[in-house]
Amino acid sequence: MPASFSDIKRAAQEFGIAAEKPTRGSHWKLRDVTGKAYPLPCPNGERSELSDVYIKGLCRAFGLDLDDFKRRL
Amino acid sequence: MTGVSNETRTFSFNVFVRRAPDVAGQWVGHCPEVDVVSQGNSLRQAYEMTKEAVEIVVLDDLDAGRDPTLRAAPKAEWEAAFSAVQAGNPKLYAMRELFENEDLVRIGVIAPVVLEFVRVTTTNPGVEEVNAGMAQAA
Numbered sequence: 577m578p579a580s581f582s583d584i585k586r587a588a589q590e591f592g593i594a595a596e597k598p599t600r601g602s603h604w605k606l607r608d609v610t611g612k613a614y615p616l617p618c619p620n621g622e623r624s625e626l627s628d629v630y631i632k633g634l635c636r637a638f639g640l641d642l643d644d645f646k647r648r649l
Numbered sequence: 650m651t652g653v654s655n656e657t658r659t660f661s662f663n664v665f666v667r668r669a670p671d672v673a674g675q676w677v678g679h680c681p682e683v684d685v686v687s688q689g690n691s692l693r694q695a696y697e698m699t700k701e702a703v704e705i706v707v708l709d710d711l712d713a714g715r716d717p718t719l720r721a722a723p724k725a726e727w728e729a730a731f732s733a734v735q736a737g738n739p740k741l742y743a744m745r746e747l748f749e750n751e752d753l754v755r756i757g758v759i760a761p762v763v764l765e766f767v768r769v770t771t772t773n774p775g776v777e778e779v780n781a782g783m784a785q786a787a
Contacts, residue, residue, distance in 0.1 A: 578672045601701050603687070605709070613709040615702040617687045619675075619694060626688055627669040629677045633686030637720070 579649045581624040587648040656768040664699045665730040667757030684722035693748040
């Protein structure tokens with residue numbers, strides 16, 4: 577199930593993951609408390625609809641439970 | 650007297666780009682070596698976006714003293730991507746050709762990404778190292 581850029585950013589923040597605005601390019605940067613970063617793409621600005629393929633990658637990167645993350649979207 | 654030294658790091662990765670299975674008109678790209686996914690409105694944009702996403706994590710990890718290759722995707726993710734392409738009787742194309750005719754892509758595209766980073770260090774005897782940031786070179 578895809579989700580909007582805004583919902584993904586908000587759900588990530590509920591897990592303590594901060595969202596940093598892009599300094600260049602088309603990706604925000606998500607960062608967890610350990611400092612590990614993962615890019616959040618916005619190919620169509622903040623209206624972007626992002627694939628489940630991306631959401632799974634995000635959860636793998638931060639070790640988040642996929643079902644738990646999706647419940648917050 | 651001030652000294653300047655450069656340390657170059659080169660990374661060769663693969664990017665697997667395919668149509669998003671769940672968002673109409675979108676393409677997704679995945680780099681399994683650092684397990685980064687991005688997305689775009691076309692094959693070209695998804696490839697460029699994935700390359701940019703890989704640059705972001707590699708640069709961030711190098712600056713923080715982390716090894717970006719430790720992010721590698723689980724083996725199952727690699728196998729899913731590569732076996733899907735292999736099963737489709739793959740052909741070799743120039744990326745430009747595929748960018749101009751996305752209909753040539755039936756399953757997905759595996760394309761190389763080469764990134765080069767240079768660490769510029771400026772030292773001054775008697776003074777602490779003053780610049781150790783990683784900068785993208787190419």
